[in-house]
Amino acid sequence: MRKLxxxxxxxxxxxxQDWPEPVIRSVSPSxxxxxxxxxxxxxxxxxxxxxxxxxxxxxxVDTRVSVRIGTLEVPTLAxxxxxxxxxxxxxxxxxxxxxxxxxxxxxxxVRPGGLTVVEGEWPEGYSIDPIGPQQxxxxxTLTVRATGANAAAFRGNVRLETGAGGSIGPRVSEPFVDGVxxxxxxxxxxxxxxxxxxxxxxxxxxxxxxxxxR
Amino acid sequence: xxxxxxxxxxxxxxxxxAPEGSSRGISRKKPKAPPREASPEPPxxxxxxxxxxxxxxxxxxxxxxxxxxxxxxxxxxTLTPPGWGRFSLDVELGWRLARxxxxxxxxxxxxxxxxxxxxxxxxxxxxxxxxxxxxVGPLLALHHLSSDFSASSVRSSLGWELLAGVQLRFxxxxxxxxxxxxxxLGEAYIPFVIGRSIGVQGLxxxxxxxx
Numbered sequence: 001m002r003k004l005x006x007x008x009x010x011x012x013x014x015x016x017q018d019w020p021e022p023v024i025r026s027v028s029p030s031x032x033x034x035x036x037x038x039x040x041x042x043x044x045x046x047x048x049x050x051x052x053x054x055x056x057x058x059x060x061v062d063t064r065v066s067v068r069i070g071t072l073e074v075p076t077l078a079x080x081x082x083x084x085x086x087x088x089x090x091x092x093x094x095x096x097x098x099x100x101x102x103x104x105x106x107x108x109x110v111r112p113g114g115l116t117v118v119e120g121e122w123p124e125g126y127s128i129d130p131i132g133p134q135q136x137x138x139x140x141t142l143t144v145r146a147t148g149a150n151a152a153a154f155r156g157n158v159r160l161e162t163g164a165g166g167s168i169g170p171r172v173s174e175p176f177v178d179g180v181x182x183x184x185x186x187x188x189x190x191x192x193x194x195x196x197x198x199x200x201x202x203x204x205x206x207x208x209x210x211x212x213x214r
Numbered sequence: 215x216x217x218x219x220x221x222x223x224x225x226x227x228x229x230x231x232a233p234e235g236s237s238r239g240i241s242r243k244k245p246k247a248p249p250r251e252a253s254p255e256p257p258x259x260x261x262x263x264x265x266x267x268x269x270x271x272x273x274x275x276x277x278x279x280x281x282x283x284x285x286x287x288x289x290x291x292t293l294t295p296p297g298w299g300r301f302s303l304d305v306e307l308g309w310r311l312a313r314x315x316x317x318x319x320x321x322x323x324x325x326x327x328x329x330x331x332x333x334x335x336x337x338x339x340x341x342x343x344x345x346x347x348x349x350v351g352p353l354l355a356l357h358h359l360s361s362d363f364s365a366s367s368v369r370s371s372l373g374w375e376l377l378a379g380v381q382l383r384f385x386x387x388x389x390x391x392x393x394x395x396x397x398x399l400g401e402a403y404i405p406f407v408i409g410r411s412i413g414v415q416g417l418x419x420x421x422x423x424x425x
Contacts, residue, residue, distance in 0.1 A: 019406075046365055047364055047365055048363050049406060052321045052357070052406060052407045053409070054281045054282045054323065057280060057316065059318040059361065060318075061319075079363050081363070081365050
C-alpha cells in the first residue's frame with residue numbers, strides 16, 4: 001500500500017500540468033501617505049498564461065493583470081519577470097489594505113496588509129481655472145490649482161464629478177505636480193449648463209464656473 | 215494498444231517455441247547413435263544458451279512538422295534470452311528537445327520516453343544486419359518557458375508513445391555501429407502547449423555486446 005502511495009505521489013509530481021500560482025513576495029514601499037500618489041512595485045512571481053504553438057512557432061502571452069489595493073483597482077504600468085509596477089492614487093483613507101493580483105486566467109495572489117496608508121498633508125482647498133464653452137465628448141484641458149499652506153508640495157489626486165445627469169472622464173485625476181493639475185477631460189451631460197466639482201478624501205470641495213456644453 | 219501487445223506476445227511465444235520444436239523434430243528423425251562410453255568431462259556451455267545483453271547509445275534528430283523538430287538521444291539495452299532466436303527485447307530511454315525562440319521568449323519541450331520494444335532480426339550476415347522494432351511505453355514531457363513578461367516555468371505531463379522502426383547494423387566484433395530510422399506516435403498533454411516532439415526520427419549509434 002505504501003508503495004502504491006509513493007508511486008501515486010511520484011506520478012502526480014511528474015504530471016504537474018498547471019501554471020504555478022502567483023506569489024507576491026513584497027510590496028515596496030509598504031507605506032504611503034494618504035495625500036500623495038505613490039508608485040508601487042510588487043515583487044511578485046507571476047507565471048502569465050502563455051499559449052505555445054510549435055506548428056507556427058508562436059508564443060501568445062496573456063498580459064492581463066489586475067491589481068487591487070483593498071477594493072480600489074489601480075492601473076498596471078509595467079509587468080516583468082520580477083513583478084509589477086503600479087501607481088496608487090491618493091484616494092485611500094488611512095489604514096491597512098490587502099494587495100491582490102489577479103491574472104488573466106483567474107489565478108490570484110493576495111498579500112494581507114501589504115500596504116499601509118498613513119495620514120497625509122492636504123491643501124486647504126482648490127481653485128479651478130475658468131472653463132469656456134465646450135462640446136460633448138470632446139476632450140478639453142482642465143486646470144486645477146491647490147491652495148493654502150501645503151499647496152505647492154501637493155502631489156495627490158482628486159476626484160472629478162459633474163452634476164446630476166452628466167458624467168466626466170476620468171473620475172480620478174492624474175497626480176498634481178507641485179500643486180497644479182493640468183488634465184484632459186471629457187464631459188457628457190443631458191444639461192447644457194454644466195459645472196465640474198473637485199473633491200478629495202479630506203473633505204475639500206471646489207466647483208468650477210458654469211460653462212456651456214453643446 | 216491491445217493488438218500491439220497481443221502481436222508482441224505472439225511473436226515472443228513463437229520465438230521461444232520455434233527452436234525447441236525444431237530440435238526435437240531433428241532428434242526424432244536421427245538414427246540412434248551407437249552407444250559410446252560416457253565422457254569424463256561435461257560438454258562446454260554454448261553461448262547461445264545464455265542470456266545476452268548489449269548496450270547501445272545513439273544520437274540524431276526528429277521532425278514532426280513546423281517547430282516540432284530538434285535533437286534526440288537514446289540509450290538502448292537489448293536482452294536476448296536463450297532460445298528466442300531472431301527475437302530480442304529492448305528497453306530504451308530516449309530524449310528529444312524541440313525548442314524555439316520568439317521576441318516574447320523561449321519555449322523548450324523535452325520528451326523522455328521509456329519504451330519496451332520487441333526486436334526481430336530480419337537479416338543476419340557477418341558484417342550486416344537488419345532489424346525491425348516496435349515498442350510502447352510511458353512518455354514524460356517537460357515544458358520550460360521563459361519570457362520577458364513572466365517568471366520561468368516548468369510544467370510536465372505523463373503520456374504514452376509508440377514507435378516502429380528499422381535498424382541497419384554493421385557488426386564489427388563486440389562493437390556494432392547502426393543506423394536507426396523510426397516513426398513515433400504519442401501524446402503527453404500540457405495545457406496551452408500545442409506541439410508534439412515526435413514524428414520521423416533518425417539516429418546514428420553504436421552498440422556494445424556486454425560480456
